[in-house]
Amino acid sequence: MAEFWAAVLGWRITEEEEDGISLAPADAAWPTIDVLKVPEGKTVKNRLHFDVRADGSSTEEELERLLGLGARKVDVGQGSDVSWTVLADPEGNEFCLLSRTVQEVLDH
Numbered sequence: 658m659a660e661f662w663a664a665v666l667g668w669r670i671t672e673e674e675e676d677g678i679s680l681a682p683a684d685a686a687w688p689t690i691d692v693l694k695v696p697e698g699k700t701v702k703n704r705l706h707f708d709v710r711a712d713g714s715s716t717e718e719e720l721e722r723l724l725g726l727g728a729r730k731v732d733v734g735q736g737s738d739v740s741w742t743v744l745a746d747p748e749g750n751e752f753c754l755l756s757r758t759v760q761e762v763l764d765h
Contacts, residue, residue: 659692661746664726665709666690699749707752708741712759720754728752 659678663670668690672679677693711719720742724730728744733751735743740756 658746658748661727662690662692665723665728665746703750708755709752710755710757710759710762714758716754716756716758719758723754 659670659680662668663680666680666682668680668682670678671681671685671689677691679689679691681687681689709719709723710716714722723744727747731743731745731749731751733743735741741753742756743751743753745751
């Protein structure tokens with residue numbers, strides 16, 4: 658999972674221990690994210706939910722990149738008229754790809 662999220666975010670693994678791995682931006686700035694091992698699989702809604710945006714590419718290109726990394730589209734009851742795409746990481750944790758890119762948000 659740490660490798661998946663490092664690739665999604667463009668971050669790097671900064672620390673590895675038996676129970677978890679820390680991820681940080683490539684420039685080693687804060688914050689960091691710890692990916693920890695737990696004995697059970699995911700069974701209920703996430704306690705933490707990431708929304709991501711395309712940065713330097715189109716939303717469609719970012720969707721293809723995320724799917725290529727191992728994400729998959731999921732249905733959590735969202736309607737067909739929503740502006741985001743609900744995805745799950747390889748362990749089933751949901752996250753969303755928002756329709757507006759980073760550049761579109763910054764231009765407004």
